[in-house]
Amino acid sequence: MTNRSSPKFLALAVVFAAAGLTACGQKAAPPAPAPVAAPAPAKPAPLKAAFVYVGPVGDAGYTYAHDAGRKEAVAKLGDKVATTFVENIKEGPDAERVIRELATAGNKVIFATSFGFGDSMAKVAKDFPDVYFEHATGFRTSDNMRVYEPRIHEGAYLAGIVAGRMTKTNVLGFVGSFPIPEVLRNINAFTLGAQSVNPKIKTKVVWVGSWFDPPKETEAAKTLINGKADVLLQNTDSTAVLQEAERQHKYAFGWDSDMSSFAPKAHLGSCMLLWGVYYEKALNDVLGKTWKTGATKWGYREGMTDFVKIPDFVPADVKKKVEDAKAGLKAGTLDIFKGPITDSTGKVQLAKGLAADDKWLGGVTFYVKGVEGKVPASK
Amino acid sequence: MNDLALLVAATLAAGTPLALAGMGLLVNERAGVLNLGAEGLMLVAAVAGFATGFTTGSELLALIAGAAAGAIGAAIYGWLVIWLNTNQYATGLAVSLFGSGFSAFVGIGFVGKKLEENPVTGVPLLRDLPVLGVALFRQHWTIYGAVALAGGVAWFLYRTRGGLILRSIGESPSAAHALGYPVRRIRLVAVVVGGALCGLAGAYLSVIYTPLWVEGMVAGRGWIALALTTFATWRPARMLFGAYLFGGVTMLQLYLQAAGVQVPPEFMSMLPYLATVLVLVIISRNPLWIRLNMPASLGKTFFPGS
Numbered sequence: 117m118t119n120r121s122s123p124k125f126l127a128l129a130v131v132f133a134a135a136g137l138t139a140c141g142q143k144a145a146p147p148a149p150a151p152v153a154a155p156a157p158a159k160p161a162p163l164k165a166a167f168v169y170v171g172p173v174g175d176a177g178y179t180y181a182h183d184a185g186r187k188e189a190v191a192k193l194g195d196k197v198a199t200t201f202v203e204n205i206k207e208g209p210d211a212e213r214v215i216r217e218l219a220t221a222g223n224k225v226i227f228a229t230s231f232g233f234g235d236s237m238a239k240v241a242k243d244f245p246d247v248y249f250e251h252a253t254g255f256r257t258s259d260n261m262r263v264y265e266p267r268i269h270e271g272a273y274l275a276g277i278v279a280g281r282m283t284k285t286n287v288l289g290f291v292g293s294f295p296i297p298e299v300l301r302n303i304n305a306f307t308l309g310a311q312s313v314n315p316k317i318k319t320k321v322v323w324v325g326s327w328f329d330p331p332k333e334t335e336a337a338k339t340l341i342n343g344k345a346d347v348l349l350q351n352t353d354s355t356a357v358l359q360e361a362e363r364q365h366k367y368a369f370g371w372d373s374d375m376s377s378f379a380p381k382a383h384l385g386s387c388m389l390l391w392g393v394y395y396e397k398a399l400n401d402v403l404g405k406t407w408k409t410g411a412t413k414w415g416y417r418e419g420m421t422d423f424v425k426i427p428d429f430v431p432a433d434v435k436k437k438v439e440d441a442k443a444g445l446k447a448g449t450l451d452i453f454k455g456p457i458t459d460s461t462g463k464v465q466l467a468k469g470l471a472a473d474d475k476w477l478g479g480v481t482f483y484v485k486g487v488e489g490k491v492p493a494s495k
Numbered sequence: 496m497n498d499l500a501l502l503v504a505a506t507l508a509a510g511t512p513l514a515l516a517g518m519g520l521l522v523n524e525r526a527g528v529l530n531l532g533a534e535g536l537m538l539v540a541a542v543a544g545f546a547t548g549f550t551t552g553s554e555l556l557a558l559i560a561g562a563a564a565g566a567i568g569a570a571i572y573g574w575l576v577i578w579l580n581t582n583q584y585a586t587g588l589a590v591s592l593f594g595s596g597f598s599a600f601v602g603i604g605f606v607g608k609k610l611e612e613n614p615v616t617g618v619p620l621l622r623d624l625p626v627l628g629v630a631l632f633r634q635h636w637t638i639y640g641a642v643a644l645a646g647g648v649a650w651f652l653y654r655t656r657g658g659l660i661l662r663s664i665g666e667s668p669s670a671a672h673a674l675g676y677p678v679r680r681i682r683l684v685a686v687v688v689g690g691a692l693c694g695l696a697g698a699y700l701s702v703i704y705t706p707l708w709v710e711g712m713v714a715g716r717g718w719i720a721l722a723l724t725t726f727a728t729w730r731p732a733r734m735l736f737g738a739y740l741f742g743g744v745t746m747l748q749l750y751l752q753a754a755g756v757q758v759p760p761e762f763m764s765m766l767p768y769l770a771t772v773l774v775l776v777i778i779s780r781n782p783l784w785i786r787l788n789m790p791a792s793l794g795k796t797f798f799p800g801s
Binding site: 172174175176295320322323324326328329330331332333334335336338339340342343354355356359360363377378488489492 | 498512607705706710716745752
């Protein structure tokens with residue numbers, strides 16, 4: 117969810133790409149409605165905010181969800197804010213230049229939406245103490261830089277509940293990107309959700325080593341289906357896995373945004389990221405001069421994640437289970453990671469009676485019991 | 496046994512776009528023109544094919560549109576490098592980058608759209624064979640087309656007068672020119688054919704293999720096809736072998752994972768490329784092999800009459 121890589125074979129191509137990026141300017145978002153013609157009372161100038169996106173807004177997934185969030189915040193705050201965005205910014209030196217330019221251009225808040233923007237943003241933040249910096253899925257904070265992150269594994273857990281009941285083979289499949297804690301949390305939450313309704317569940321995982329490679333995601337989905345998995349979830353950014361499930365008459369889920377239209381027969385629900393609620397809060401913090409540094413981790417309770425569009429053919433009692441879990445998340449009575457949690461090697465990772473805190477969640481490097489295989493060594 | 500059959504089937508499907516694009520690039524490299532724009536052409540073709548498939552509902556028309564888009568893109572490239580004598584490397588890279596940007600731009604309206612799919616029928620009768628049917632005969636017809644194409648290209652290059660002329664232009668354009676062959680026109684035809692096949696490969700990806708359009712969905716397969724031409728030492732049969740070997744390594748790593756053999760995904764993503772480098776090293780141990788097959792004028796600009 118936090119970066120994308122595409123093979124570049126020629127150093128020269130990179131040079132050209134950099135030149136190309138330099139050439140593409142910022143895109144101004146549609147301006148807020150112009151003030152009425154009559155001599156209006158003097159209004160304070162709108163708060164200028166800028167968004168740095170790692171992908172194109174048309175990716176139908178991760179960046180699309182961010183931009184939907186931006187639009188939602190603008191709709192709520194009206195002409196109090198003026199937002200712009202830059203899309204398709206590669207993580208690395210170029211990001212620093214872009215963020216610096218945005219700060220120089222008079223933006224008072226800057227949002228960077230990918231993990232890999234962290235270092236660049238921290239450098240710029242030091243030089244612009246009057247500008248507020250917001251970094252998605254990061255960990256670096258300072259007086260004027262803070263981080264925010266959705267608990268997407270809640271969506272994976274809810275998907276797991278549906279998957280656990282809809283599977284006929286008791287084998288679930290997961291197409292993973294990279295074995296980092298964020299993704300491992302999703303695999304584990306998906307499995308735990310399924311096990312909460314069906315203790316016989318096994319989850320098979322195939323890693324594709326990319327955030328975005330639709331053909332390879334399709335291949336991974338095929339492999340899992342050939343391995344008897346009949347309900348799939350993916351932590352990659354395209355709709356390929358869902359569409360392969362549709363072709364082979366299996367089930368799958370949408371990820372990051374509503375993907376129900378891609379697979380009317382296979383789609384069992386979509387795990388949503390709803391950034392708008394945070395963007396509205398962050399902008400309000402600056403407008404109201406209440407901005408404080410820190411780390412925000414929001415989930416279903418705060419309206420930042422959701423699980424939507426469960427189709428009619430899913431039995432009512434399964435839907436009820438999902439609604440109950442949602443109510444538990446809302447009330448704070450449901451902990452997805454709650455001891456005892458045993459990993460796939462039989463080691464207890466969280467003792468009985470304990471609930472996972474943010475530190476524990478950030479250090480998930482194992483599969484829970486029921487996930488087959490071993491976590492590939494990363495680092 | 497059935498697992499193996501499924502792996503073979505997946506390998507064929509994964510290797511086909513590489514075989515198609517690689518075969519096209521092989522033809523235009525045999526004429527002495529290197530087209531580094533393959534990735535961009537495939538992307539443009541992918542969006543053209545998807546758009547056509549989406550509006551007309553016809554898979555065949557979609558593939559034709561993809562091939563046409565690739566051919567048009569290649570014709571522009573050919574005109575630049577053959578008549579305006581621009582540098583092939585720089586122009587090819589420019590085409591590649593232009594293609595990825597252009598396809599993203601024109602494809603905006605097609606992101607998130609769904610294509611009507613035709614069920615794959617495979618080969619009648621043979622498809623019901625045990626094991627072999629699963630492995631070989633339940634594929635989309637383009638896969639058999641790719642194999643037939645390799646045969647056709649080999650026959651053309653080594654058994655026909657046209658092929659001989661094409662190869663001679665790749666070896667020594669000035670000698671061919673002195674003999675009265677229209678070097679530039681023949682090169683353009685080779686480049687257009689190459690572009691059309693790259694286009695077919697791009698449309699195969701967006702229409703048949705992963706029926707969707709998203710920016711950058713070719714994900715480096717154009718570059719792999721380019722590497723494969725060297726891997727194959729510019730010979731069609733080896734190209735076919737290389738494409739399916741590459742597809743096979745890609746699929747094998749996924750199958751190993753599902754079978755519970757765990758290796759880091761980064762290592763596995765690297766594996767196919769490692770295989771390419773290895774084979775390149777082995778081939779390059781034999782200088783004669785390369786020299787016999789590599790078109791001598793590859794990548795060089797030809798000025799008639801100079």
